[in-house]
Amino acid sequence: MNEQAFTKTIKILLFSVLLVVILVYAKPFLVPVAFAALFSMLLLPLSMKLESLGITKGLAIFFSVLFFVLMIAVLVYVVAWQVSDVSKNKNEIEKRIDEKLQEFKEYVARNFDISLQKQNEIIQSEAQPANGNAAITITGLLSSAGSFIAHLTLTIVYIFLFLYYRMHLKKFILMLTPAPNKKSIQSAIEEARTVAQKYITGLAAMIVCLWVMYSIGFSIVGVRSAVLFAILCGLLEIVPFVGNLTGSIIAIIAVVMQGGSASMILGVVVTYATVQFLQTYILEPLVVGKGVSINPLFTIAGIVAGELVWGIPGMILAIPFLGITKIFCDHIEPLKPYGFLIGQERKSRRSVVDKVKRWTK
Numbered sequence: 001m002n003e004q005a006f007t008k009t010i011k012i013l014l015f016s017v018l019l020v021v022i023l024v025y026a027k028p029f030l031v032p033v034a035f036a037a038l039f040s041m042l043l044l045p046l047s048m049k050l051e052s053l054g055i056t057k058g059l060a061i062f063f064s065v066l067f068f069v070l071m072i073a074v075l076v077y078v079v080a081w082q083v084s085d086v087s088k089n090k091n092e093i094e095k096r097i098d099e100k101l102q103e104f105k106e107y108v109a110r111n112f113d114i115s116l117q118k119q120n121e122i123i124q125s126e127a128q129p130a131n132g133n134a135a136i137t138i139t140g141l142l143s144s145a146g147s148f149i150a151h152l153t154l155t156i157v158y159i160f161l162f163l164y165y166r167m168h169l170k171k172f173i174l175m176l177t178p179a180p181n182k183k184s185i186q187s188a189i190e191e192a193r194t195v196a197q198k199y200i201t202g203l204a205a206m207i208v209c210l211w212v213m214y215s216i217g218f219s220i221v222g223v224r225s226a227v228l229f230a231i232l233c234g235l236l237e238i239v240p241f242v243g244n245l246t247g248s249i250i251a252i253i254a255v256v257m258q259g260g261s262a263s264m265i266l267g268v269v270v271t272y273a274t275v276q277f278l279q280t281y282i283l284e285p286l287v288v289g290k291g292v293s294i295n296p297l298f299t300i301a302g303i304v305a306g307e308l309v310w311g312i313p314g315m316i317l318a319i320p321f322l323g324i325t326k327i328f329c330d331h332i333e334p335l336k337p338y339g340f341l342i343g344q345e346r347k348s349r350r351s352v353v354d355k356v357k358r359w360t361k
Contacts (some may be wrong), residue, residue, distance in 0.1 A: 023309050031313045032151050036158030038320055040166070041196040043068060046162050061163045065156060075231075082228035096257050179308050181332070188331035192324045199320050203238065210234040210275060217271030221257055221264055234274075238313045239303075248272040295344035296324050 023030065043064040050060035108114050110229030162169070162354045170189060177185045214230035223229060252268050294302070306314030322342060329339030 020309065027310055028151075031310060032154040033158055034317050034321070035313070036155045036162055038200060039155070040159045040162035041193050042160065042200045044163060044166070044193065045197065051263065058164065061160055064163065065160050068159070069156065079228070079231060082231065083226055100256065134286055184331045185328075188328050191331075192327045195323050195327060196320055199323065206279065207234040207237050210237060210279065213275045213278065215273065216273065218251065218268065221267030221271060223251065223268065225254075225263070229254060239312065244270075252344055279307070293343050294319065294326065295342065298322060298342040 046067065047057075047060050047064040050063055051057055055063070173189065174182055174186060189210035211227075211230050211234040214233045215227050218226035218229055227253040229247070232250060236243030236247040239246075248268065248271075253267055255264050255268055299319065299322070302318040303315050306316075308314070310317070326339050326343050329335040329342075
């Protein structure tokens with residue numbers, strides 16, 4: 001390796017380390033900004049449509065952000081309504097939990113020769129520190145709730161400002177770009193905006209479809225508060241791969257706590273498998289499409305890296321930002337190999353939807 005190549009490698013490594021340090025320590029500032037950037041791309045068509053009807057720019061953006069807030073409020077209301085229904089059966093649920101816990105203790109006593117008295121002593125010894133730290137736990141929960149509300153408020157403010165100063169920000173980026181690359185970067189900005197819009201709208205449409213399918217499936221199986229668990233499974237879809245599986249596991253645990261039979265648990269599993277099949281082979285090709293063409297290797301690596309750096313918000317933001325990064329790499333000549341690396345090659349592979357269209361023709 002010559003000296004020039006070695007120096008370049010060292011610079012790349014230093015830049016990578018510095019970037020990770022900045023992302024970790026600037027998380028409270030960057031997470032609301034990142035979410036606001038994505039949602040502002042989502043609301044931009046609505047704002048532009050209102051502006052084309054003669055509404056002033058500031059008022060059009062205000063109505064767009066208000067629509068976004070109302071959608072969040074409706075979702076929160078539906079979840080709170082379902083949770084209140086569950087809380088009405090609180091005593092019955094607690095009774096079921098105690099019964100299952102007692103069955104588990106008896107199983108341990110029979111198979112591991114640990115008496116019930118010894119198990120109770122172990123539980124009490126572990127519970128004492130937890131009881132002593134109850135005030136600390138409550139304080140932590142209140143602090144987390146306050147932090148979430150503050151971040152949500154900041155995100156809404158940033159969305160408004162991003163939409164209002166969108167042309168100003170775009171001109172700034174173009175001013176930093178060398179003259180020969182201005183056209184390419186402008187094209188990359190437009191393409192990144194389009195891909196982000198398609199990804200978020202497609203994901204939102206798919207989540208609504210999942211709510212409907214899970215609600216129908218869980219209701220047929222006989223799960224109590226089926227709508228709540230359907231909403232939970234759908235919302236967790238924003239965390240790729242593990243989200244909907246986690247939601248279904250929670251639904252199975254809830255069925256067990258409700259005293260559900262083995263056939264009901266099997267019904268939940270069958271519902272999950274059926275919805276996953278429909279999602280993978282019909283919903284994703286039809287609704288989400290292939291706007292974010294990241295290969296599975298970097299999809300999983302991006303999700304893991306996002307969780308390490310920003311936790312759950314990082315897992316949610318990993319896929320769209322990887323897609324935007326790929327677009328800019330594809331439009332900048334020295335970075336094209338990296339765009340090729342994280343992307344996937346085009347294949348003439350037909351989805352189930354494509355095959356059905358072909359057969360009907």
